[in-house]
Every structure is written in C-alpha cells, then in structure tokens.
Amino acid sequence: MSKRIEVEVCVVGAGPVGATLAATLAAAGIETAVVDTAPLPPMEMPEFDGRAYAIAATSRNLLVAAGVWDRLPDFPCPIREIRVSDGRPGEPPSPLHLHFSADELGEEAFGWMVEARSLRVALNAALPSLPHLQVFAPARPAVERAPEGATVTLEDGTAIAARLVVGAEGRRSPLREAAGIGTTRFDYGQTGMVMAVAHARPHRGVALEHFLPNGPFAQLPLAGTAQHPHASAIVWSDRTALAQRFLAMDDAALSREVARRLGPQLGAVQVIGRRWSYPLSALQAQRFTDTRLALVGDAAHGIHPIAGQGLNLGFRDVAALAQCVIEACHAGTDPGGPEALARYQAARRPDALLMLGATHALERLFGNDLPPVRIARRLGIAAVHRVPSLKRFFARRAMGFGGGALSGLLEGRGLLPAG
Template sequence: MADKRELLILGGGLVGMTLALAAARRGMASHVVDRADPAELTAEGYDARASAISTASWHLFENIGLAERLEADACPISSIAVTDAMRPGRIDFTPQPHEGTLGRMFANRTLRLALFEAAKAEKLIAWHSSATVTSRERGEHGVAVTLADGTRLEASLMIGAEGRGSPTREDAGIAVAKWDYRHRAIIAGLAHEKPHDNVAWEIFYPAGPFALLPLLDDEAGRHRSAMVWTVAEDDAPGVLALSDRGFAVEVEKAMHGIFGAVEVMGERSSWPLGFHHTATITAARLALVGDAAHGIHPIAGQGLNLGLRDVGALVEVLADGMRLGLDPGDAQLLRRYETWRGLDAFSVALATDGLTRIFGVPGKLPSAVRRLGMGAIQRLPQLKGWFMDEARGVSGKLPEMLKG
C-alpha cells in the first residue's frame, strides 16, 4: 500500500527542505524527492557560495528549531555599504541598536548540513535522495510520482522546489518570462588583511556589481569574506583562467584596498545569471516555491530569502485550511497562496532587475545621476529605514513563522 502524505516536495535543496521541516512543525507529513546525493552536496569545496539570511528568514529558522544549531556559525551583518565604483556619494545602511542586525551570513554548506541533520531526525519527513522522477501525476483526488526504481509516492499536494530549471514546472506547462543577462557571477572565498567589521559591501561597476559578504574569522584567525563578482559572460573565461595571485590582484583593484592584501581561499566557481518569473505559481494540486517560481539577479542577495517567504506563506495557508478540514490540494487554498506571494515576488524581481540595469549604464553622467540619488537617500532617514526593512524582510504581510 502506498505511503500517502500531505505533501510531495520535489527538490530537497535549501528551500525544499526548509519547507518540509516547516510543514512538519504544523503536523504535515511529506515526501521529499531529490536527485542529488546529500553527501556530495555537503562535501568540503563542493559549493563555495554563501547566503545572507534576513531577519525574517532567521525567525523562520528559529520557529523550526534550526537557529540554535546555526547560531555559532552566523556572521552578523551590521551594515551595508553601497557605492558606485567607490566614487563619492555612497550609502551606508546601518540600523539603530534596538533594530538588531541586517541579517546573518552563512556558508551554503553550513545551511545544508543543519537542514539535512534536522530532516533525518524528523519522523514526518520521508527523504528520497539520489532519486530520479520518471513520471508525475496530478488528479482530482491527489498527486503521485514514480521513481526510477519503481517506487510510487502519493500525496495531496505536489510542490515544485527544484530550482530554476524545475522539471515539475515544465511538466505542468506553466509559462515563464525569462532573459539572460549575459553576465556570470564568479564566486570565491577570500582571506584578507584587514577586518570587515561586519560590513557587507556592494560596489557597482558598469559590468556588474562586486559584492563582499562578511564571514566569521577562520580557526587560524584570518579575516574572511565571500565574494560575488559579476562580469560579462565573454570576460568570464579569462578571469577564471587567472592564477590565484593574478586573480587576487584583480580582486584587490576592484576592492580599492578596503580590506588590504587578499588571498583566495579554495576553488573559484561561476554561475550564469538570468531572470525568470512564472505567469502563475500554482496549478491544479501544484504549488511552486523558490527559484522554481522566480529567479532573480543576486544583486541584493534576496533570492533565498524570497523562497523562504514562499515557504512561510504556503505552510500558513495549508495549516489554516487543514484546521477547517480542507484538503492541502484544495483550489481555494492555492488561490490564497497565489494572491499572497505573486505580487511580492514580482515586485522584488522587478526591483532587482531595475537596479541591475540602472547601475549597468556606463559613463560619467549616468554615474553622477546615480550618485546624486544615492546622496539623497543617505540624507533621508525614513527612506533609508524603508530600504533596511526590505533588506531584513520585515515589510509587508509576513507569515507567522517569519515573525519574531
């Protein structure tokens, strides 16, 4: 007899596994299917990326029992410095002491380890790793998938959480608006001579932003940051081919020496950058979360946080419906999720796309205009406060799980 559960989550990455844990907190059982091997995903050096976890997302981790496990590895973001190629007119987003930090930085590996450990211990999660889905079914009374080994999994609601190339989204025929920025993000870990003082830097160049994200000092006491350097697609092969010393020299130039001498730690990696947004995030007995629904430029570090807001909203909608005796796949529950998340996700996507294009215009006059606007924001505390609330993820209608 098939093990039918409330949720069938296809994709067990950061968003998909957080969803399974959040749903379990509300009494919902799930199948989580992922084609990756968790041992590979958590291996040293597999993924050099780091993620900024907003205040609201941290509340979600608190509410699902992950915060205590993660706290020791968190590097607080006390301020964000935004500058146009290090010219005069920068903005400093620094909250008041009573407002706390702007977020916390974690290596993606750290987040995965914590999520996977919690998932293994949660009885309401059936985790099917290294598994390939060969067929998907969505019917009037439920959903199902068949795996390559012949296993059949059933549930009331199917959730696509596989990321940008979501086969579940494609299988459902959901239309996607997308374009390629012709940019590539080069990711590397840096050790540097001077401390970062918990400041995240966003240095905008016409070719793309250069971001420095603070990390905790390593065991040897070296100061560390995660770097995300956006370069034109045509330039990426040359940048990646540089020797470690040559690469460090170019990084120091882009940083204008703010952290002193730099050493590259570990392997460099790169990721193509594009935009996509679905026409809808639901269909019959189907919901999309995270990058399966919306892929944005990493310019503001909001991609993962946007997916975690999806998680909080979807779990709240489903839990509210089940208290009323509704099936998790009920159409009216999915409409509520669509209404709640559709506009917010689209607004953030448009904002990040707009920033990418505005700062990508070369020339002295566009730079002067940008810096004039940035100077105005720097002098207006209320406007700065609004931007900081957006960065912390505490604006708008928040799901209960994302509240402190």
C-alpha cells in the first residue's frame, strides 16, 4: 500500500553535500527528506583507502551545526601551517615561497583533514538520529515539479510532497538536465590523482602546495594510524598521458615519483592504500534554480582542485540554501517559492563564478613554464609573503571566512564570531 508524506524540502542525493544539507535543515526543525539511488555505505568503518577532505574552518562549524562533526570516529588532523612554493619535479623549490600559520591569525587551524570514510560514517550516524528527517536509500525518485509544489515518487509507491526539491546528485545531475539548465564546461586535459603516503618524519600539521609546470602537487597532513603513524594525503594533477603512466607504476616506482615532487622534508615516503583518479574539468550551471528546484554542490559547479576548495564551495551552498529555507519557514513564507530561490541564487552564483575564475586563473598562471611568467609568479608569491594585509586576506579565504552566506548563517547561530 503506497503512502504519502509531506515535507518542506526533499534533497535528492546523499553525498557529503546533500546529506549535510538534509542534516542542517532537520537540525533546525525543518521537515526534510533525503533520497539516494544507492544504499548508504555500511556503518562499519571501512579499510583505509587514502581519500580525505580538506575541511575549512567555517565548513567545520557547519558540520558542528548539523550534528555531524562530533560523530566523526577518528580525530581529524588540523592543518596548522600552509607552505606555497613553485618549482619543477626533481629540483629544489624556489626560495621565494609563501608561508601561512594559523597562530599568526590567532586561530586553531586553517582547516582539518577528514578521511572520506570517517565523514561518511559520521553522516550515516547523524541522519537517523534527527526526528525531522526521513531517509530513503536505495530509492529511485521520479520528480514532478509545478508552481504549486513538487512530488517525488519512489519505486515502492511512496509519494513525497515537498515545497522544494534540491538537486545534489553530482556533475551529471538528472534534475539539472530535466530542468533544461545548461552548463559551461572546460576540460583541462589533466587527471587528478589521489593517494596517501606514509613518511619517516612527522608533518607537524604542515600542508604543502607545490606548483609544477604540469599541474599542482599538494601534500595534506593526515592523523596517521598505528601502522603508519606519519601519513599524508597526496592530491596531484598532471597531464593525462603522464598521469596514466604514473598510475600504472608499482608502489615503489610511484613512491619515487612522489618523492621527486615532495622533497626531502618528510624523509622516505611510501605509497599506501588505494589510488584514485578523475579527469579535471570546470563546470558552471547557467543558473542554480528552476521551478521548485535548487542545485547544490557539483550539480551547480565544479572547479579545478588547485585551491582545494571544491567541497567547501558545496558547503557554502548548503549554508546559503539552509539560510533561505529556515528564514522563509520561520517567516511563514514559501521556502521553495520564487523569492526564496532568487535569494539563494543571488547569494551563491556570483561566489561560485568568482571561485571558478580564480582557480582557472591560478591554473593558467602556475601551469606555465615560460621563464618570464615563472619569474613573475615567484616574485608575486614573495610579495604576498611580505605584505601582512595581503597575506591575512588569502589566509582567511583559505579558512572559509568571507564566504558570504556560510559565515552569515554560522554567525547568526552563534557558531562563528562576527568579523
């Protein structure tokens, strides 16, 4: 026998962004449903696989508000310092570098490294505990939207009546395509490689962003395990043909290639866990809303990982949309109506475009090995390092401050100090 439920918001897609949005709304007392075509991953802690997220300081506060952060099974590793350098594989980096310290800002950390498996376990633990949230996974939704409301029908006949449907299903979002929302795309001709390494010396919470001619190479500190007490995540972008060669290497050969780019500061390195790869491209939806529909995360935008802000950009969407929905519900107005959706798009699309432009410009600038350009960017790095106001601006952006709606929502809920 089919059943019908009524909610304010139905989120389609239970990945990190969609699940966090559902948890944030439900924690605020908003009746919410979340639907995903795949079953939620098992609650048991899976084996270490090397994937991790760099969670900015303000994104951490959002996860706290959603009741997710305190459920992480492993203590996240703080990023206390960031070192930015320019060079070539196998050569010492330029002495003109940029160094950020959270202590200089009076902050605990720029962000925290959270393993993907750990965040999934925390989300799975948080979702069933929220009385205003209903989870349907696995379930295949059929969505009908009209000016008066939306209905999400599942294969078992369950009908979810919602005032707003949220597309959080990733870059190939069926909801975005069904709404006829076009996208602008750019293929970088690069492949991103993600893996973890064990190393002989402690990282002391220092992250490295090393700009190389074929793409950026980042070392991000991990908490480590009993077997590997000193470990880091590696996010490495290179031309696709070269990346395929690297990924085909055995662990010993790949470890040598990592060491050529990482340098000697962490001692001997060894690739551990699995390797992951994905083509690098940029994507921007022409609009983030349609009738009774809002797009969040990769369904709305995708950027080059050069600044490590992809997931944090999605969390800004979460905060902005949550703010619009919560304010509308508290005011007794329609959270899926044109006014609320217009506020969401106005809050998010310009920031997403700015981040897209900034990461694209960085990739073009630092992926150029022409001598005049190389000299100019190294001088630019050194100049930022020597100008405190500029350095503080970039450091606070790395922490997520200045993120518009994200900071505003957190300040309003008392989770983030104003200013």
